[in-house]
Amino acid sequence: MFFILLGAPGAGKGTQADIIVKEMSLPHVASGDLFRHALKNGTDLGKQAESYMKAGKLVPDEITIKMILERIAKDDCENGCVFDGFPRTLEQAKALDVALEKQGKSIESAIYIEVPESVLLDRLTGRWVCRTCQSPFHQKNQPPKKPGVCDKCEGELYQRADDKEETIKERLKVYFAQTMPLLDYYDKKGRLFRCNGNQHIGEVGKDIVKFLKGLKQKK
Ligand code: AP5
Ligand code: MG
Ligand code: ZN
Numbered sequence: 001m002f003f004i005l006l007g008a009p010g011a012g013k014g015t016q017a018d019i020i021v022k023e024m025s026l027p028h029v030a031s032g033d034l035f036r037h038a039l040k041n042g043t044d045l046g047k048q049a050e051s052y053m054k055a056g057k058l059v060p061d062e063i064t065i066k067m068i069l070e071r072i073a074k075d076d077c078e079n080g081c082v083f084d085g086f087p088r089t090l091e092q093a094k095a096l097d098v099a100l101e102k103q104g105k106s107i108e109s110a111i112y113i114e115v116p117e118s119v120l121l122d123r124l125t126g127r128w129v130c131r132t133c134q135s136p137f138h139q140k141n142q143p144p145k146k147p148g149v150c151d152k153c154e155g156e157l158y159q160r161a162d163d164k165e166e167t168i169k170e171r172l173k174v175y176f177a178q179t180m181p182l183l184d185y186y187d188k189k190g191r192l193f194r195c196n197g198n199q200h201i202g203e204v205g206k207d208i209v210k211f212l213k214g215l216k217q218k219k
Contacts, residue, residue, distance in 0.1 A: 001026070001080040001215075002100065004087070006182060007113035009171045010120040010127070011197050012204060014136045016113060017084045019205040023212050027076045031086040033134045034067055035059060036160075056162055056170030058178060061091045068092075069099050080108070088179045093186075108215065110186035111208060113197035117172065124168050128157040142201060 003020060005013040014030065021028045035053060038046035045067060052059045068086050071077070087093040100106050115123075126139040128148075132155030137144045144150060148157050162171065186192040195207045 001108040002083070002105065003080070003108055004083045004110040004186070005085075005113065006110050006179070006186075007197060008115060008117070008120055008175045008179075009168065010123040011113040011115045012123075012201065013084045013113060014134070015142070015201055016111075016204060016208055017082050018135065020082050020111075020208060020212065023209050024080075024082070026079070027081045028084060029068065029071055029077070029081045029086070030084040030134070031064060031068060031088070032084075034071065036134070053162055054167070056167040056174060058088060058174055061089055061095070064088075065092055065095045068096070072099075080105075087182065090181055090185060093182055107186070107189075107191055109193050109211075110182070110191050111211070112183060112186075112192060112194045113204065114194055115197040119198060120172065121165065121168060124163045125165065127159065127163055129160055130155040131158055132156070 001024065003024070003026070005017055005020075007013050014033075017028045017030065020026070032053075035046070035049040039050055039053070040046070045063070048063050049059045058064070064086065068083075072081060083096075087096050097107070123138065123141070126141070128137045128139065128144070129135070130137075130150035130153060133150060133153045135150055135152050136142070137150070137157060144157060149155075150157060162168070183192060193211050195204060195211070197204050
């Protein structure tokens with residue numbers, strides 16, 4: 001089963017992905033994480049993506065779609081995956097549908113984590129991410145047990161370069177203009193599940209797991 005996590009920057013896509021991948025035993029495919037990994041390793045993909053990410057703009061569709069289709073061609077995605085941060089444009093959504101259809105597969109659900117714009121800035125400016133496993137933490141909302149250290153893998157925590165107020169504002173602008181139309185795209189297909197992302201992390205997780213359990217029962 002293929003799932004998509006939709007939501008604004010800071011909505012909690014990465015946070016909830018951790019819960020879903022465990023519940024469904026599926027790999028986590030996060031476009032932002034793949035780009036940051038490429039950037040860290042100095043690959044051509046990383047160099048192509050760098051200036052866009054720094055500016056809070058989307059990496060061009062052609063580059064992003066190619067990267068994701070290569071990723072899901074790997075064996076671990078044979079039975080599905082949890083997409084986080086992809087698709088982000090109608091072009092990407094359509095390309096994904098076409099690629100899955102060719103293999104007789106399709107998107108099971110797009111899970112939209114709905115959060116008011118006013119809380120996003122605080123979530124992003126207070127975020128710390130693990131350099132090794134990319135798990136997100138928050139200085140107030142989800143503090144690590146030991147400051148600066150990842151609870152899961154003991155990796156070093158850092159603040160993302162694009163979590164500066166100015167860049168966050170640009171990312172939000174881009175989200176509203178280019179990604180919001182996807183809500184309608186998946187809603188029309190009867191695939192959109194909306195959940196309230198403005199509650200405690202565990203409560204959001206419970207709502208999503210309840211929805212996933214319902215899906216499993218229908219299968
Ligand atoms: P990407 O890495 O995907 O970033 P994003 O979409 O901006 O989303 P974030 O990772 O910032 O937020 P999140 O929803 O994962 O929130 P999180 O769970 O961490 O993309 C980065 C860049 O890469 C893009 O700008 C673009 O340049 C490029 N890119 C990536 N994909 C692309 C694509 N498809 N096409 C083109 N370009 C692409 O949570 C945030 C914080 O809030 C954390 O600190 C967390 O602890 C806290 N938190 C989470 N949930 C809650 C809660 N319920 N209550 C309180 N705090 C919470
Ligand atoms: Mg994320
Ligand atoms: Zn870690």
